Amino acid sequence: MHSSVMPYLALFEVIAIAAALSVDCFAAAVALGAGSKPAQTLRKAVTVGLVFSIMQTFLAFLGVLLGSSARSLFANVDHWLAFLILGAIGFKMIASFGEDNASKGGNGLFSIAGLAVIAFGTSLDAFAVGISLAFLPLQLLNTLVVLVLVTFAFSAAGVLFGGKAGQAVGRPAQVAGGLCLIAIGTIILLQHLSG
Secondary structure, three states: OHHHHHHHHHHHHHHHHHHHHHHHHHHHHHHHHHOOOHHHHHHHHHHHHHHHHHHHHHHHHHHHHHHHHHHHHHHOOHHHHHHHHHHHHHHHHHHOOOOOOOOOOHHHOOOHHHHHHHHHHHHHHHHHHHHHHOOOOOOHHHHHHHHHHHHHHHHHHHHHHHHHHHHHHOOHHHHHHHHHHHHHHHHHHHHHHHO
């Protein structure tokens, strides 16, 4: 009886961890989706979902591999990196308000490199969680698969939701998206400085 209950609890814990980690990805994806054109939203949702889920899972896996030895080094800079990266991208989105994004390829934000930078900024906490996962009685492969799936779902849904909001509001949604990225970076910074 006890052994049949444990896998369910472990799966529930992994899903809860993955969902908590994916909230920042969802918020950033909403911001990205707000500036996308309706015809491109689905393709962008899949692309953002893939890039965000791969980055989040890679950083969690790296945290597991490096273990607690990297915790003290990384804990001193992760919040500052997230703040600077997301803030810079948010300001770029705001500064490009009113420009023709189609001719500029979406300001490069939807390039793989642009998305990887955003994904890195929103997924830094996955590294710290990865360190913690090394000490939990969870199967690593199952945990990483769940993390990929949940992050993909949150990120793709965020782009689709942002795309709908962007269609309803229009181009000012791009400014709102930029402000959202700046807010995410600021919240990450303040949480780490106050904790």
